[in-house]
Amino acid sequence: MTFSIPQKLAAEALGTALLLAIVVGSGVMGAAMSPENNAIALLGNTLATGAGLVVLITILGPVSGAHFNPAVTLAFLIRSEIGLTLAAAYMAVQIAGGVAGVGLAHAMFDLDLLQVSLKARAGAGQALGEATATFGLVLTILGTLRFRPDAVPMAVGLFITAGYWFTSSTSFANPAVTIARTLTDTFAGVRPADAPAFLLAQFSAAALAVGVAAWLFAHHKKA
Helix, strand or coil: CCCCHHHHHHHHHHHHHHHHHHHHHHHHHHHHHCCCCHHHHHHHHHHHHHHHHHHHHHHHHHHHCCCCCHHHHHHHHHCCCCCHHHHHHHHHHHHHHHHHHHHHHHHHCCCCCCCCCCCCCCCHHHHHHHHHHHHHHHHHHHHHHHHCHHHHHHHHHHHHHHHHHHCCCCCCCCHHHHHHHCCCCCCCCCCHHHHHHHHHHHHHHHHHHHHHHHHHCCCCCCC
């Protein structure tokens, strides 16, 4: 089945928008329902994001590949599985979709549409957390595509669910998500000043994961 470039770009924009609406909206809901307990708020944020990813990848994966993430698009560009022009277009609509998704979440909860985050997520440990999360995400995608392509939605959803809890940064693992989350001063936000370190870690880790996957998965043989 073949889909047109406009269909692919629409799928990437829509998927990323809905992903950010889920991330930010569930963060707002979790914080509102558990104002004195960040662990419960994070748990709600985690479950909604992981579940949402499974659904979004399942329904939009056949159209665009369901990247929803410039770091994932970069990985496929390095692997020559997407052209430079289309990859650039994917990244542009992913970022635009992410910003729109944040605005949608704000509108649903009657918050100011335009915000700038004041939530600090600074330091080498946070950057390392983002590198770890993005490396693991890209390796998960490439490994699952290699051995169990039908399991990609579930594998990605599960890895991000785990990443919320085992990484210091709560696993953004996505430059479009990072940029969009600078525009929400809610539970899910990140200060603009902290975003560049996240972006560098994410893109670098994605490229590293491509190299590791190329070696690690090159000679798999069924038992």
